[in-house]
Amino acid sequence: MAATLQLCYGKTFKRPFAVAPPNSGYSPKPNPSRIIMCSASSQSKRRYTITLLPGDGIGPEIISVAKNVLNLTASLQGIDLSFQEMAVGGVALDLTGVSLPEETLSMAKQSDAVLLGAIGGYKWDANEKHLKPETGLLQLRAGLNVFANLRPATVLPQLVDASTLKKEVAEGVDIMVVRELTGGIYFGKPRGFGTDENGEEIGFNTEVYAGYEIDRIARVAFETARKRQGKLCSVDKANVLEASMLWRKRITAISSEYPDVELSHMYVDNAAMQLVRYPKQFDTMVTNNIFGDILSDEASMITGSIGMLPSASLGESGPGLFEPIHGSAPDIAGQDKANPLATVLSAAMLLRYGLGEEEAAKRIEAAVLDTLDRGFRTGDIYSSGTKLVGCKEMGEEVLKSVESRVPAAL
Numbered sequence: 001m002a003a004t005l006q007l008c009y010g011k012t013f014k015r016p017f018a019v020a021p022p023n024s025g026y027s028p029k030p031n032p033s034r035i036i037m038c039s040a041s042s043q044s045k046r047r048y049t050i051t052l053l054p055g056d057g058i059g060p061e062i063i064s065v066a067k068n069v070l071n072l073t074a075s076l077q078g079i080d081l082s083f084q085e086m087a088v089g090g091v092a093l094d095l096t097g098v099s100l101p102e103e104t105l106s107m108a109k110q111s112d113a114v115l116l117g118a119i120g121g122y123k124w125d126a127n128e129k130h131l132k133p134e135t136g137l138l139q140l141r142a143g144l145n146v147f148a149n150l151r152p153a154t155v156l157p158q159l160v161d162a163s164t165l166k167k168e169v170a171e172g173v174d175i176m177v178v179r180e181l182t183g184g185i186y187f188g189k190p191r192g193f194g195t196d197e198n199g200e201e202i203g204f205n206t207e208v209y210a211g212y213e214i215d216r217i218a219r220v221a222f223e224t225a226r227k228r229q230g231k232l233c234s235v236d237k238a239n240v241l242e243a244s245m246l247w248r249k250r251i252t253a254i255s256s257e258y259p260d261v262e263l264s265h266m267y268v269d270n271a272a273m274q275l276v277r278y279p280k281q282f283d284t285m286v287t288n289n290i291f292g293d294i295l296s297d298e299a300s301m302i303t304g305s306i307g308m309l310p311s312a313s314l315g316e317s318g319p320g321l322f323e324p325i326h327g328s329a330p331d332i333a334g335q336d337k338a339n340p341l342a343t344v345l346s347a348a349m350l351l352r353y354g355l356g357e358e359e360a361a362k363r364i365e366a367a368v369l370d371t372l373d374r375g376f377r378t379g380d381i382y383s384s385g386t387k388l389v390g391c392k393e394m395g396e397e398v399l400k401s402v403e404s405r406v407p408a409a410l
Ligand SMILES: NC(=O)C1=CN([C@@H]2O[C@H](COP(=O)(O)OP(=O)(O)OC[C@H]3O[C@@H](n4cnc5c(N)ncnc54)[C@H](O)[C@@H]3O)[C@@H](O)[C@H]2O)C=CC1
Pocket: 058, 117, 118, 119, 120, 121, 122, 134, 137, 306, 307, 308, 323, 324, 325, 326, 327, 328, 329, 330, 331, 332, 337, 338, 339, 340, 342, 380
């Protein structure tokens, strides 16, 4: 049975996403028997294995908090979680010489869901591409085939004052960015370094999308929009890029399957501007890998901080990958300054999308809101009149809120 899906606090999916068959090159009507979901989606199963990938920088600090929150929530909700911690990123490079060891990918594939902190750091910045922590993360996403990355950017009433935008602009913003995650310029070939006809050194990458890749992310986005406010904005650069021209054509074609969803198209440069001008115009946005990466970081600031934004990356089968949208923040690593809430909220997405444990997910989200209501803030979301705490203390306060919130009160 498919998990009950909920995107953005309080909006419940009544049916799962329908997607196109992989590598098919064509796009049939959605077939309800083919669904995007994670392996552990049966409500009756209450024992799960979670692969934890703390990674680098602030990764271990935020994963430690999220693990404690998951553990307590699970025990209160009658769920049995077991964790296996594996190396990825720079820490894996140092230990094994590769940023995604085979054991890590294989353990991740065998588990019910994967929770990642972040990877990367100054130490490895000058490494060749195959020896970069970032390469390991891309290999993990590709290895799990998690092509649909859901990045909710919601301005919580408690954090309106933390937004860098005026209150009247930020208040009520509730956007879901659906980012294509396993294609586009991050993966396209040819890529590399060389010399041009003048002997000048060059670096090159390829933005490439196959029709089926666009169709399957389009269906995820239309299904998502359908369960929200029914508005989907597709973001591209179709005035310049062939890959975007195809993107727009295929998204437009798929829209005929969703007459109830209002589709619009926007160039990415305009979308970047509109996000800070009038973000409330957006409900669901769908875009390619690189534009989604950039626009979701931009959207995060509307909500107060990149330290607040979770994400879920899902494929057609197998475990989902759950991670905050931020990086390893090497500038604050090891200083107990990181905001762990994006990772805690990613753990809630893991429970909802990865395991189908809706009540437990809600319990965590309610605990985060309760902690903010009680005035606790890490430095990135601090405003006068609130209580400044570090990463650990924020985690302890979330645990108190998890304990005090009974499911009936949710
Ligand atoms: N998914 C991942 O693991 C990602 C990894 N990276 C990697 O992370 C490293 C640093 O990249 P940056 O561009 O600096 O991006 P970043 O997201 O790590 O940091 C950007 C800014 O946001 C702050 N920040 C980020 N997360 C925070 C949190 N939870 N609490 C408080 N402040 C937070 C940082 O202190 C920094 O000032 C690089 O090696 C990069 O490749 C970057 C993005 C995603």
